[in-house]
Amino acid sequence: MLNIPDSEHQRIVIIGAGFAGFNLAKKLAKRNFQIVLIDKYNYHQFQPLLYQVAMAGLEPSSIIYPLRKAFQRNKNVHIRIAEVQSVNSEGKKVETSLGTIYFDQLIIACGATTNFFGNKNFENLTLGLKSLPESLTLRNAILDDLEHALMTPDYELRQGFIDIVIVGGGATGVELAGALAEMKRYIIPKDYPELNEKEVDIHLIHGGPRILMGMSEKASSKAHKFLEKLGVKIELNKRVTDYDGTFVSTKDGDRIRAHKVIWAAGITGNKIDGLPDNVFASGGRIRVNQLNQVEGFEDIFAIGDIAYMANDDFPNGHPQVAQVALQQSNNLAYNYIKQKERPFKYKDYGSLATIGRNKAVADLPKLKMAGFIAWLLWLFVHLMSLVGFKNRIFVLLNWTWNYMTYDQSLRVIVKAAKHVHQDDD
Amino acid sequence: MLNIPDSEHQRIVIIGAGFAGFNLAKKLAKRNFQIVLIDKYNYHQFQPLLYQVAMAGLEPSSIIYPLRKAFQRNKNVHIRIAEVQSVNSEGKKVETSLGTIYFDQLIIACGATTNFFGNKNFENLTLGLKSLPESLTLRNAILDDLEHALMTPDYELRQGFIDIVIVGGGATGVELAGALAEMKRYIIPKDYPELNEKEVDIHLIHGGPRILMGMSEKASSKAHKFLEKLGVKIELNKRVTDYDGTFVSTKDGDRIRAHKVIWAAGITGNKIDGLPDNVFASGGRIRVNQLNQVEGFEDIFAIGDIAYMANDDFPNGHPQVAQVALQQSNNLAYNYIKQKERPFKYKDYGSLATIGRNKAVADLPKLKMAGFIAWLLWLFVHLMSLVGFKNRIFVLLNWTWNYMTYDQSLRVIVKAAKHVHQDDD
DSSP states (O other): OOOOOOOSSEEEEEEOOSHHHHHHHHHHTTSSEEEEEEESSSEEEOGGGHHHHHTTSSOHHHHEEEHHHHTTTOTTEEEEEOOEEEEETTTTEEEETTEEEEOSEEEEOOOEEEOOTTOHHHHHHSBOOSSHHHHHHHHHHHHHHHHHHHTOOSHHHHHHHHOEEEEOOSHHHHHHHHHHHHIIIIIHHHHOTTSOGGGOOEEEEOSSSSSOTTSOHHHHHHHHHHHHHTTOEEEOSOOEEEEOSSEEEETTSOEEEOSEEEEOSOEEEOOOBTSOGGGBOGGGOEEBOTTOBBTTOSSEEEOGGGEEOOOSSOTTOOOOSHHHHHHHHHHHHHHHHHTOOOOOOOOOOOEEEEEETTEEEEEETTEEEEEHHHHHHHHHHHHHHSSSHHHHHHHHHHHHHHHHHTOOSOOOOOOOOOOHHHHHO | OOOOOOOSSEEEEEEOOSHHHHHHHHHHTTSSEEEEEEESSSEEEOGGGHHHHHTTSSOHHHHEEEHHHHTTTOTTEEEEEOOEEEEETTTTEEEETTEEEEOSEEEEOOOEEEOOTTOHHHHHHSBOOSSHHHHHHHHHHHHHHHHHHHTOOSHHHHHHHHOEEEEOOSHHHHHHHHHHHHIIIIIHHHHOTTSOGGGOOEEEEOSSSSSOTTSOHHHHHHHHHHHHHTTOEEEOSOOEEEEOSSEEEETTSOEEEOSEEEEOSOEEEOOOBTSOGGGBOGGGOEEBOTTOBBTTOSSEEEOGGGEEOOOSSOTTOOOOSHHHHHHHHHHHHHHHHHTOOOOOOOOOOOEEEEEETTEEEEEETTEEEESHHHHHHHHHHHHHHSSSHHHHHHHHHHHHHHHHHTOOSOOOOOOOOOOHHHHHO
16 A cells, blocks of 8 residues: 555646656645655656666666655655556546555656567567666676677677667667667777677668658768768668567568667557546557646646647657656646646757767757767756756766776676565565 | 687686685786686675665675776686586586686685575575675665555554664674664655654674674774664674564574564685585685695685685684785785795784774774774775776765765666576576
8 A cells, every 4th residue: 555644735646757757746846735756666767878878888876866865855745666557537546556546636657668569579579778677688688698709609609699780760779879889899899809899780770761760861861971980780761570589580581690689669658557548649648638638637647758749830749758748747837836727838959869979960949960069069968967966977977987998887797686575575 | 618719828717706816817917827717797896895885875886897897908818707516626627607617727716605504594585795786685675675664554564674684793794784774864764754764773683792703892892882872783692593584583582573684694615516525624615725725736726715724823714804815816926926835924904894974993903993083094995995996986976975965876776677588598
C-alpha cells in the first residue's frame, strides 16, 4: 500500500518523473497541492546524455538526480517508487505494484519507450537506449565483447564481437555512431593493441532517404559527411527485416554479423491500461486538447512524449522532445497555479545534434550552423539543462578531461551482485 | 582459449589484480618479461573505500581503475578477464574459465574473501563488502529498503527494513558503522521526512573484548566513544549464531530484526585448487618462504593477503592489509629485476581508521592520535593511494562537496538491464 497521508489539499498524482513530470512536480511543490510522484526509478534521468554513459564517457550519477534529494524541502510532495498497472478513471484511482492510490487530478507523464514494431526478435535481442539501466547494459556489452574478441582468432567470429549495427538515423543513432567511431579511433588502439581497430565496423542503417530527418537538409548532409569522415558506414533507404542474435538481415538480402544491434528506429508511448481505446492516437500517444486534458476527461491530463496534441501548426502532434515536455508542464503548472485555462503554444528554440569532437549541427530559428561553434553550443545547452549544480560541474570536468586526453576512464564492467532478500520481495 | 602470443621472454602469470598483483605487474611491465595478468574484473579496485561506494558517498569509477588503461603502453602485458579454476604445478599451467595458460613463473595474488566459517545462512543471506559489485548491492539494498519502510505502517515490520546489523568490529565494520550513523543523522531526516530517523538502529556486534583489535587500546577506546556518540549500538563479546533472512540470533538469546546484515567478521584466502594440501595454513592462506615462494615450489609465488609468511616477528603471518601486499610485490619485483634473493622485510607505517566527519584514529610508529588531525591524515593517505590522477581529483571533489553540504548526491538505485546475448555466454 502506498501509505499517503490525508491532506486538506487536492491530490495531484503524477505518473513519471521525466522532463514533463519532474518539472511539473517542481513547479507545484510549494503550492497548495498534495503531490504524489510515481516512477519506477528513484531518480530523474537526463535522456539526451544516456548515450555518453553507454560509451563510458560519463558516470550514471552525473546525468541523473535522486528524486528525494530534489524534493527534500517539500513536505507536500510524496515520492513512490512503483510501477503503474492501470488507471481507473471512474473510481479516480491508479493501481500500482505497491497498491492503490486515489487522485483528484491525474497527470500522465510516462513518456515513450523503444518501438520494436511488434517484432519479438528485435525486442528480445537488440539493445535500447531509453533508460539508464539500458545504457549500462550497452556499456557492459561493448566492453565484454571486446574482451571476447581478443580471444577469438577466427576472423568471422571475431567480427560478431567487434562490429556494431545501429538501426535508425535519428539524433540517438547519429550521436551514438559518432561516439562509437571516436572510441574506435582513440580508445581501441590504446586499450586493445592486440586487436586491429580497422576491423571494427560501425553500421548506421536508416530507413529514410537522409539521417536526422527532424532537422534541416543542411544539418543532415553535414552530419552525414562528419560521420563518413569518422568511418561510420551509413546506409540509407535500407530496411532491417530480422535479427537472430548473430546476423542482422536487411530487405535487400544483406547479412551483417553483430552481437550488438542498437535499436534506435522509433519510439512508442509507454502503455497505460484502463483508458478507453479512443483516446489513443498513432504511436501509442494519448489524445489531449489544447489544455493537455485527455480527450473526454476533465481531471486527467497527459504531457510530454505521451501526449498527442494535434492542431493547425502540428497536425500530427508535437515532436517528442524535451522542449515540448518542459513547455507543456510549464503551461499546465501555470493553469493550476493561476486557475486559468491558457492553451498550450509551443515555441521552437531549434535543435542540435553532436557527432563528435568539435563537430555538431544546429538548426536555430534564424540560423543553421555546423562545426565547432555548433558543438560549443551543444555542450553549453546540455550542461545548463542538467539538474543540479554538482552534476554540471562533474560533467564539465569529465568532458574537459576526455577532450584533453582523448580518453575516457570509465571503461569498467560493473554489475551489482545478487542479494537474496532483495530478489525475494 | 587465452590467445597469448609466443614470446622470447619468460612468461610470468599473475593471478589477481589487487594491490599485490597490480603493483607487481606495474613494476615488471617495462622489463623483459611477458606478463599475463588474470582477474575476474577488468579493473583494479581500491578496497579501503568500498564502504563509501556502498554509502553513496563515492562513485564506483572513482575508486577503481581500468586494467587496460593502466597498461596501455605496455605491449608485453596481456590482460585476460577470466576466473581461475586450478593450478597444475607439474604441467606448469593454469586452467581458467577461458582455457589453459602455461607459465614459466606463477604469482598467486588472488587475495582474501569474506569468511562465513561454513555457515550457509550467513553465506547466502548476509551482505559482504569485499568487492565493488558487493558494495553496489549494499547501496541498492539500503535505498530499496528505505523505500519499503515508507510504505510499512506496522512498527515491527518497518524495523526490519531500517535497522542494520554489522557483524565484526574491525576496520571495515567500524568505518561502515560510522558512515551509516552519519547517513541516519544527516540524510534520512531530509530525504525521508515521512520516516522517524530515531527508529533507525545501527548495531555493531563484535565477538572480541574491544573493537579495532588490530590497533592500539587507545585507538579502540576512542573509536568506541566516537561511534557511541553517533548513536551506534555496540555490543562486545557477543557472538552471532544464526540469521534466517529476517532475524539475527545471538548466543545469549537476543533476536534482532534486520533485512540487512553486513558480515565483516573475518576473511579467508580465495581458494586455489590444485596445490598440495600441506601448503595451506590457517585462514586459507598459502605458506611461503621469506622470498614469497610457495613451500616446495621454485616457480610459484604467493603475495598479499593470500600469502602466509611466518617468521620470528610475525609467527602467525603478516597482517592482511594493503601495505603488506604492496611491500611484498615490491620486494618480489626487485628480486626479479635484479635477479636477487632478498628476503621480505615488513616495515609498518602504522594504521588508520575513520569514524566520520572530523573523526579518525591513527596509530603511527611514534605517535597515537585521535580526532581531527587523524582524520585529515586519513583523508590524505587514502587520496594519495588511489590509482590515477583523475580519481584523486574526483574523490577530493566529492569529499569536499559532501563535507560542505552534509549530503551525498549519489543515492540512486541503479541496476543494469538484462541483455540476452551477454547472459548466454
